[in-house]
Amino acid sequence: MSTIALNVNRRAVQAVAEPRTSLADFVxxxxxxxxxxLGCEHGVCGACTVLLDGVPARSCITYAVACEGADITTIEGLDDDDITTELRAAFTREHALQCGYCTPGMLVSACDLVLRLTAADERQIRIGLSGNLCRCTGYVGIVRAVQSVIEARRARNIAPEPDGGRKVLGPAGSARSGREGASQPPRPIEAEPAYASEAAAAPAEIPDFTPANRLEREFALAHPPKDVFAMFDDIAAVAACLPGASLTATPSPGRVEGAIRIKLGPIAAIFLGTARIERDANNLSGRIVGIGYDRRSRSATQGEIRYQLAPIEDGAATRVDLSIGYTLTGMLAQVGRPGLVRDLAERLIAEFAANLDRRMSGASLGQGAATELQGLSMISGVLRARVARWLGRLVKRDGAA
Structure with missing residues (x-):
């Protein structure tokens, strides 16, 4: 057993603890x-975050005996703190808490961000809170709350403290070591540049791949196959018909660079990518293979679309057979349930077909092609369709009974 002397919430404390006792268990x-x-007890979830010599630290993986002589501030020590008072009000206003288990650690980390950041930059805030996990809110309200407090304080000419009182860069608590020249001055969090300015050059070749998921769909167009095939050769026109899609460079006969914007509730993504285009005029078929990356969600995708045109109605109309293969990795892959993706793909294809038909008929797209793929509205339609199917099954069962 060891006797530990330290300051906790501006009060001198002396207590006995075993060498293995964590700071979290100690307080x-x-x-x-x-x-x-205490959440994960592995330093991952951030629920145990306290200020150790003014620096946010994971108390569950910090030995209490290592904090001899340190200044510790827990959430209780921030009761009368001006920043925390504003944050509590903002969390309530922005609905930034639900079960509240992560909130103490979240407030401690947020207090440090409000103190240091010069502007309410969403990217910097998300980076600063990336060590605090919440399983309830989706983080949107939390980020907005922190942003609102930073904006309000800067509007009142309350200047930030870029180093937050830190004297050295190193493990939490090292500021009290008093060793001059032990490390370099702290580095402020830098805003991440826009993807377009830092994106790697488009690859010279788009490789083939084996898709993790594949969908088979078809739709009909009231136009002859040769006209539809010629339309598919106009990449700019086709992109204009696909909700959320846009070109970022002038397409060449076998290659296209573009983006697709997706918004699914609070999740927004912009996939920038490159694709190669293959066409077979003899068989009225084609293939598009592409790769894309969304910097914000750290999600990447590979996709392949194969299409085959077949005449129907004595050649006056066309059936378009589609085979869509894709592989998605990153954050968005965690919300991409196969059943939901299939239903969303059906809605997307239906909108694309309707826009394509209007385009070929010479009508204006109007509101047909959205500048952003609004997944939430599509999900509402998907859910309505599913409910209708379930009700239909129940009616059939009752009738059979």
């Missing part, structure tokens, strides 16, 4: 400061 069990929550 909770020895000092009854239970506002510091």
């Amino acid at each position: 909770r069990d020895k000092l009854d400061l239970t506002g510091t929550h």
